[in-house]
Amino acid sequence: MLLEVIAMTPDEARTARRAGADRIELVSALSEGGLTPSLGCVLETLEAADGIPVNVMIRPHSRTFVYDEQDLRVMERDIRVLAETGIHAFVLGALTADHRIDTKALRRLLDAAGGKPVTFHRAFDEVLHQEEALETLKGFSSVTTVLTSGGLPSALDAIPKLRKLEALGRERNIAILAGSGLKMESLEAFIRSSGVRQVHFGTGVRQGGALDGNIDPMRIAAIKQIFADMELRGGLAT
Template sequence: MTLVEICVDDVDGARIAEACGADRIELCADLLEGGITPSHGMLDAVVGATSRVGVQVLIRPRGGDFVYSADEVRVMRFDIRTFARYPRVGFVLSGLTPSGRVDVPALSELLAECGGAPVTFSRAFDQVDDQFEALDTLAGLGVRRVLTGGGPGTAAEGRDRLRALVEHADGRLAVLAGGSVRSPNVAALVAHTGVPEVHLRAMAPVGGRDRTSADEVRAVLTALGDR
């Protein structure tokens, strides 16, 4: 079965994702900026409004690059400690060096705060110089999965790299395919790459802004045809 993760930025989106059968959500704020850490109040409301779905919380103090200062690492460590007491919660982390490699010291500090919670490395992965080396590094650190489009474009454009990453991972961690994944292309993407998990926003315009679409979540699950 291919696991489905829906990226949401509000309580209603979390409810919809769970009701339609998604396995997880990624909870973010400010998706126009590429996503930053949601508020404590938002996480509390989302956990209270759902009962089954896994909640991966993005930990990112600002938009822009993924090269973090010591002060920013302290902020992220505090946020993780604050959020870790909630049930069903895991974390989406990042951290790169100026030379485009995984920032092992910074990421290790963040991972130490997560305890046994599942951790995803974000699409910062698509900015590293050597994705295979980075995958080895992350697997060695105990990261559970990597969110990637196989490069900076869409998952469909990066499908050959995604397949190569799945083969290289060899079960040590999961490759979570993201980047313009939609119901019309998800089945072909999974068939070509062998990714065990997919990530998408599943948005549609409602009331003047994009909101999580129950129809699109259901359509993705139907396209995958395994539940």
């Protein structure tokens, strides 16, 4: 099992790492769904993370996941600069106006990334046919992970879809990272029912469950304890 925690600052990344997070997703503007952080923030966060993987969001604005030429040039330049910093992976996505994976835009961004791993973010939840979209992403070897709530606002309401995506992802060597609406109280049941092996927490590990709440290390530690208890009791359902 893997726990990814959203951080917006180096201090948040440090707190998450010390509490047991396995990976950091670094963003700015969490209230807008996460945008590209600054170079300085990335460099400081890498130091604060002290060796655990840091995945960096590449998203120039929150208006849409359909990007024009200027958007793509900005994203390519951000990627090329940040690829030299030592980050683990990029978090990005691009769609066409008819809600399909924009393969041309994606290829440009992956070329800029120079082979670094990529998580295709929750733009995936806006595609019309997720199984078809997963098959499309299979054609891009750098795309190793898909962040999704199964197409619904809360992943808790999309367990059958996530279980199907998890099975398809394993066949295609793409990890499904489940996020949005997850709660500690129901996490074990969710994992066992959906079969996912990676979970993504943002407000769920913040004080008061608020976008502007501080990361609560006790919540992260509690999630890691759930993982440990599951292993003792027999791990995941097949």
